[in-house]
Amino acid sequence: MAKIIVITSGKGGVGKTTTSAAFASGLALRGYRTVVIDFDVGLRNLDLIMGCERRVVYDLINVIQGEAKLQQALIKDKRCENLYVLPTSQTRDKDALTSEGVTAVMDELRTEFDYIVCDSPAGIESGALMALYHADEAIVVTNPEVSSVRDSDRILGILAARSRRAEQGEEPVKEHLLLTRYSPKRVEGGEMLSLQDVKELLRTPLLGVIPESEVILQASNQGIPAIHMENSDVAEAYKDVVARFLGEERPLRFIHPVKVGFFKRLFGG
């Protein structure tokens, strides 16, 4: 039986899709049969980040509306043997995603996969609620910035009250905090909330810290999930996140500023 993980945040643009792609790829690299689902109906993007946009024929909504079989909509990843992508539709009909439909898709996927990763849309409306409803675990993606922290707190409250586990009185959704776009240098300068600050404010166990990095743009430009960007800090940081998620101990890395020489600072580099 698969474990269902939602990647959520409340606030938009904090790195959910980037994280969904990297995290799902990481689980597959570790040998787990994994599927990553785009819940952002109308704003399909996971396909681009995964680099499979030209292979989309059917999507989640087609499956829900009975126009395609699940097997027809699943796209096999070209880099990882055990990974599949379930894209969403570009429809503007917000009611296309029904809770019965999502439940049916989850029930079918659950028997085939080890992990189901759900890339949530921003906000706290129906799309975000559907993405988190079935979750066993949640990764709350947060930037070290006031509005992101506040929205993460909101979404933590919603996970505790509106998920299937909450409604059915089961053990609560296991929550993880993932700090992304972290700039150790700005934290050291007292300009940015530190990881200790955010941990303390949100009272949620920290799964990892992903540094702010230009490699993310190089990755998205090419449709390569960040975890495949060899020798980069973000790839290493995402690998650590996957390892910790699987229960391994990994010390936090990339949380201290890299010392830059005087000349590099003077002339840029």
Place this chain on the structure above:
Amino acid sequence: MSFLDYFLGSRKKTAHVAKDRLKLILAHERDADGPDFLPALQEELLAVIAKYIPVDKENIKVSMERRGDYEVLELNILFPDQH
């Protein structure tokens, strides 16, 4: 901005302001939501009361409020007019 500031960086240390503001607003918003058991408590109270007096779901309100050092659980029931 002085010449030295330019090299040493003179940007304002504002992270602690962000943290203090968040502490206050999060505490406030968590209180406003009330504890998780309120909807369940409301359902159960309604079931018990309905055994004795007919009362609509809309006419029963349960809320939790902080007043100074106390938490107050407030229960409001509107009974239908008997006449």
